[in-house]
Amino acid sequence: MVALRLFLLVAMQSLAFSALSEYPDKPIRLIVPQAAGSNTDIVARALAVELAAQIGQQLVIDNRPGAGLIIGLELTARSAPDGYTLCMSPIGALVISPHMFAKLPYDIERDFQPIIQITNNPLMLAISNTLPVNTAKDIIEYAKQNPGKLSFASSTAGSPGHLAGELLRQLTGGQIEHIPYKGGAQAIADLIAGRVQIMFEGMNSMAPHVKGGKLRGIAVTSLKRVNAFPDIPTMAESGVPGFDISAWQGMVAPAGLPRPLLDKINAAVNRAVTQPAFKTRMLELGSEATGGTPEEFAAVIRRDSAKWGEVIRKAGIKAD
Secondary structure: OHHHHHHHHHHHHHHHHHHHHHOOOOOEEEEEOOOOOOHHHHHHHHHHHHHHHHHOOOEEEEEOOOHHHHHHHHHHHOOOOOOOEEEEEEHHHHHHHHHHOOOOOOOHHHHEEEEEEEEEEEEEEEEEOOOOOOOHHHHHHHHHHOOOOEEEEEOOOOOHHHHHHHHHHHHOOOOEEEEEOOOHHHHHHHHHHOOOOEEEEEHHHHHHHHHOOOEEEEEEOOOOOOOOOOOOOEOOOOOOOOOOOEEEEEEEEEOOOOHHHHHHHHHHHHHHHOOHHHHHHHHHOOOEEOOOOHHHHHHHHHHHHHHHHHHHHHHOOOOO
16 A cells, blocks of 8 residues: 555656646746736737747737726636646736725635736826926925815826825825826826826836926836936935835736746746846836746735735725
8 A cells, every 4th residue: 555655656746747847838828917008918928029938838918908907817816727827917906906896706815826026117206397396295295285286197096106196195184186087198198288287107108208398207106216217316315205116017827836837937937037128128118127936926915915905995995
C-alpha cells in the first residue's frame, strides 16, 4: 500500500512537471473588462506583443466591457485556473467597484489570484486658467474662503480622478462641488472653458492641454515627480502631505492557479514589462511600467482597497 501511494505521488508530480514544461501549448485568452481603445486595452495589447515573444504563444485579447467592469471580472472568476485565461484589470475593477456596488457576483480575495502589477499611473491636478491659485494648498484655502464657488470635474463617477477629487474635497470640509461627466473629453473641455475649475486626470489626457497653455498643471499625485513634467511638484511638495494616489493596471487569474504556473507567468510578464518598446509605450501613455511579485501586487490591492473604501464610504458614493 505504501509503495502504491508513493508510485501515485511520483506519477502525479511527473504529470504536473510535464504540464508545466509544456505550458503554454496553445494561445492564451487575455480578458480586458473595458472597450477596445480604452487605456487598459492599449496597455493589454502592448503587453500581449511582448509577452507572446517571451512565452512563444499568441495572446488573444477578449474585450468584455460593461456593468462597471463586472462582466469581464465575472468571466475571469468563472474560468478554469489553468493559465489559459488571464485578465488585465484596472484599479477600478479590483479596488473601487467592490466598495461601490452593494453586491458583486464574485469576491476579490476569494475568486482571483493576483499575478503582477503592470503599470503605475500618477494623476495630474490641473486647473482652469481662470482660477487665481498656484498650489494645491492654495485650492484648499481658496475653497474654505469661498464656499460653494469651486467645482471639480471627473471623467465618470467612481473613477480614480473622482476619488482623488473627493479626497481633496474632504480636506476642504466639503466646500468643492463634484461635477461628473460621461467621458474625459467633455470634462476637460469644460475645464478649459472655466465652467469647472479643477480636475484630476491621467497624464496622457492632460499633457497636451498643459503643454499648450490651455490648462495649468499644478501638482502630480505620486510621491515623486514624473519625468515628463519635472517642474510640476507633487501634492506633498504643494503643501498636502500624504496625498499619494496612483491608478494602476495589473494581471489576475482565476483563484486556484497552481503555484508553479503562477511563478512561470509572473516571470514571463516581468521580462515583458522590461522590454524597451513596452516601457516607451507606457511613458507615452503617462504610465510607468512596474512588475514585481504576486505577493507585492496582492499587497497593493489590499492597501488601495482600504484607502479608497474609506474615501468612498465618507463620500457616500454608490454605483447607479
